[in-house]
Every structure is written in structure tokens, then in C-alpha cells.
Amino acid sequence: MADALDPLPDPLVELIAHRFRVLGEPMRIRLLERLRGGPAGVGELTAALGTSQQNVSKHLGVLYQAGILTREKHGTIVRYSLADETVFQLCDVVCGRIREQHSDLTALLRG
Template identity: 65%
Template sequence: MDLPRPLPEPLVELIAQRFRVIGEPMRIKLLDRLRDSSATVGELVEALDASQQNVSKHLGVLHRAGIVSRAKAGTSVRYAIADDTVFALCEQVCGGLRDQLAELDSILSGGVA
């Protein structure tokens, strides 16, 4: 999809909002864990060694942004990835970081970048 140039202001705001939502370490950890399978808050608390309050707060932000979904499962709620396009962005960022690290390694090893 080709984006309009220059980006319209409302689109700029939406893009910035998405980056703010996923630009928090705990939220990235939650998304990484949910990538494998859905989970309850309790399961996420245990997997991430985090407080229930912290996990719930971040899941709420991710849910309001439409990145995760929640579904009642008996007496608990299971969270799952609702928008897996977020992982494409993570892959792009990781690829960029990998390239930067390789360049830095080359420089430190005495090579020319």
C-alpha cells in the first residue's frame, strides 16, 4: 500500500499513537508471549514475573488499541493477538537492529563499514 505524501495530519497522529502503544517494554513482552498462544492475566503474570496490576494495565492499553482481543473463558478472560501486523513491524525493527549491529561489529573488528 502506498501512503500519500505528505502524510495527512490525522494519519500522522494515528501512526504516532500506534508507536506509543507498542513502544513500551512490558507491552512488547506481552505481545511476544501472546504470539505463542492466548493466555490469562494470571498466566502472563507468571510467565513475565510481573505484577497483576502492571500486566492488566498494559493489556488494557493493547486492547483499547485493537492489538489484543479478550474472550471470557469460564471464570477468567483469555487475551490473544487481534492484529498480528504488529509483528511485521517488530521484524522490520529487528532487521534494522541486526544490520546496525553487524556494521558496528565490522567497525570494531577493524573493517570498514
């Protein structure tokens, strides 16, 4: 394992930044949260999230290309599932901290 003082190589920095950009879109976070419950097709995701099929397909494609999702074809239906569940470790840390900050702010505002 690299020493904490060793800088990350530039190619690795680029890959890390790309992963954060992929996860930085609200619709993709919603899709991941829905897929946390198990595989789903585009139609199911469209209905669950109340958005267009085109929008869902676009974001699923980005998540698939990033290696975060897998897809399996069943007849005419393509079902997406998580390929990299470690994404939730990151989400849980960030979401947990934001929830804490929100609670603290709400308590301050209520006085």
C-alpha cells in the same frame, strides 16, 4: 492509493503516532511476543514475564484499547489474543534491523 508525495492527513498522522506510542513500551513488546505463541490469561502472562498482575493488566488494557488485542472471558478467566497480527511485521523489520546493527557493533568492538 495516494501518491508518495501527498502528505498524510493530520488525523491519520495522529493515529500512526498513537500506534507507535502504544508499541513503544518494553513490557508491551514482551506481552506481544508472549502472545505470539497463542492466547493467554493474565496469570499466565504474569508468571511468564515475572512481573505483577497489576502491571500486566495495565499494559494489556492499553493494547486492547488500541485494537491490537482481543479478549475472551472463559468463566472467571480472561484470555487475551492478537487482533492485529500485522504488528509483528513492524516488529520483525525493526527487530531485524536492530539485531543487524548490534551484530555489526559487536564485531567492531571485538576488532
